[in-house]
Amino acid sequence: MNRILIAEDEPRIAAFIEKGLRSHGFTTTVAADADSATNMALSSGFDLMILDLGLPGKDGLNVLEELRGQGENFPVIILTARDDIQDKIAGFEAGADDYVTKPFRFEELLVRVKARLRHSTSRQVVEEMVLKAGNVVLDLRSRKVKVGQNTIELPAREFTLAETFFRHPGQVLSREQLLDRVWGYDYDPSSNIVDVYVGYLRKKLGSKLIETVRGIGYRLRN
Numbered sequence: 534m535n536r537i538l539i540a541e542d543e544p545r546i547a548a549f550i551e552k553g554l555r556s557h558g559f560t561t562t563v564a565a566d567a568d569s570a571t572n573m574a575l576s577s578g579f580d581l582m583i584l585d586l587g588l589p590g591k592d593g594l595n596v597l598e599e600l601r602g603q604g605e606n607f608p609v610i611i612l613t614a615r616d617d618i619q620d621k622i623a624g625f626e627a628g629a630d631d632y633v634t635k636p637f638r639f640e641e642l643l644v645r646v647k648a649r650l651r652h653s654t655s656r657q658v659v660e661e662m663v664l665k666a667g668n669v670v671l672d673l674r675s676r677k678v679k680v681g682q683n684t685i686e687l688p689a690r691e692f693t694l695a696e697t698f699f700r701h702p703g704q705v706l707s708r709e710q711l712l713d714r715v716w717g718y719d720y721d722p723s724s725n726i727v728d729v730y731v732g733y734l735r736k737k738l739g740s741k742l743i744e745t746v747r748g749i750g751y752r753l754r755n
């Protein structure tokens with residue numbers, strides 16, 4: 534299980550990131566100021582850090598320099614409202630591996646987190662990057678899908694929905710669970726968006742792959 538440290542002083546943003554990452558199977562810890570971020574990063578064996586630059590106590594860049602100075606080499610993704618090219622350069626020079634500007638889409642942050650972890654982690658994680666059900670293969674690295682002999686591409690949201698099903702084969706997933714995992718925030722539960730997207734997947738991946746469990750939700754056949 535990958536452990537991610539989120540250094541972010543804005544509770545709403547920290548909670549948003551945390552909820553999204555947890556729903557994708559990550560373990561998360563939030564540090565709300567520079568000193569606790571530094572201490573946790575140095576002591577607790579995290580796999581990756583998401584670092585806000587405007588932190589109480591010290592600038593995030595100083596936190597990063599200190600961590601790199603102490604030999605901490607886990608991937609760090611800066612997440613900040615500072616979108617100037619000079620700021621980005623300073624971030625990379627301080628030792629960041631990636632740089633995401635606010636406002637941001639959770640999907641984009643997630644893709645970058647996964648990409649950074651892929652570079653730095655074990656074979657076991659790499660092997661999990663291909664998921665199969667029936668004649669459908671999901672490649673999480675290239676984000677391509679093979680249906681029989683045909684390779685297709687899915688829009689981001691459809692891919693994430695497919696990935697959610699493929700990670701839980703044979704398990705009934707409720708609309709609420711799917712909304713939470715794929716759309717990543719509280720969505721009107723009376724919305725039929727899940728049903729619409731399941732319809733898209735059935736059209737593209739095969740009509741029998743995802744079955745309806747009446748009154749509850751959906752299940753991937755395995």
Ligand code: CA
Nearest residue numbers: 542585587588
């Ligand atoms: Ca901040």
